[in-house]
Amino acid sequence: MKEGEAMLSITNYEGTLTEALVCRGKPVVRKNIDGVFELTLDASERDNPHSFHLLAEESIIEAGGFQFRIKQLHRKSRGNVKSILAQHIFFDNIWRRQEGTNGGHKTLNEFATFALRNTNWTFTSDFDEDGYIEAFGNDNIVKLVNQICEAFECEYEITSNSNIHFSKMLGPDNDFVYQYGDNIIELSKSVNTDNLRTRISAKGKDNLVVRYTSPQAAKWGIRDADDMSDERFSDSDNLMDKARKSLKDQPEISI
Template structure:
């Protein structure tokens, strides 16, 4: 269903919103960062009721997903009235909840989520998708005392997780299990389509050391486990390049720290870029594309971490952002803008 629905905040009125400027209608998604729709609409005889419903905190419904109007600009040109709307996915209203209590201990991702929503679900539900048991327990200290959104962001970082939202139902996946590998590939500088990529080895490291929790002075002050040094197999190719150590008192088990080091080591060139390539198959959120760059002998997978779609413009392909880095989408976009 591709009708654009507008519903008032009180949920007592609902209309189909027509006469939207199709060129302005954009759906923007960025992994673990944002999801929003934006558009401009002109008041006409056909959409008079719907136009008036479009106000702060009203609900936009597009392809089954609900978005809340958070930014609104109303203006007139002569006798013609216009509104420019930015509506954020309803998931982000999770920030309106607050967990005042704190929890300390060795916790699973499920226990952290249970603690977050124990102050009230606010209409949200969640599930953890981890059939291979990749999520490890993490030593948490004073987890809580923040709004739900910030606590979920902590969970995503601490447990290396990805969140997938279906309105107010949230699914949490291990990052390694999120996304499908496609049959497509990009050969840097040999692709005939519009592809722009940045590659750098500035942060490439091959060795990292991890320090866990120290015992109390009464126990001798030693670490719960001997600090661990992890050396990547890539050291054979690039030599020993030492990354800043991990110092995290939440860790009391050597195995958990080793898993953290293997996750944190940046033993590959950073790749990020954008494309408007017309793929033979549709790329979806989180999908992986083969990336080949002969000068650095790179043959790896890079992930779709951002999609900007123009669904009201026929045959206009989406703009895709791909990356193999752990940078936030904000930093990737800023980097691309600087070099654009």
């Protein structure tokens, strides 16, 4: 490995194959403006003859003990390089919903326990105050965690691949320096799975409710989209078709 290169590992989406990964320069691990813990890096086929093919949508990169799922991939023909943006696996919870509500006056521990129930995620905190959240629930887990932070005026930190920590004393995030090379016109292909969802519930007129599950769920698993509502629909077949067409169940690809 050359000086300045960083060694990581890459595992395919199915979890059946793991290889070492060498990136160009320093990878960046940071919390972005939306609070997402993310990793960005460049990797070339020349440096990764055995692992370059594993750099694909939804594969997992391990860096510094943290696991990041590839959400955006930009492949450059010049030098056969892939630019990667990956999010920590905690944000897989954006397509997992907690049904039911458990709002009102409760402690942080009670809200967090409800938000993370039936997951492999745990939490810690350096305080346990009472707070109020009206109609807490019926949303994806990441949104529920953010609601907790808003209600208790705190932040959360991802401390492992299965634990988050709530605190009122978290400091600023320190980013590594990362620079792309000169802008060069070249052929490229980009893949984005940020909006990939495989199931959606839709509500129509007179409390008509349908739920559509895409065949792509067999590949990507159940990923719940936000519920949709359109009272123009009173026929279940038409509403189901509307739900199906609104679902983005394939990675977004641009050339």
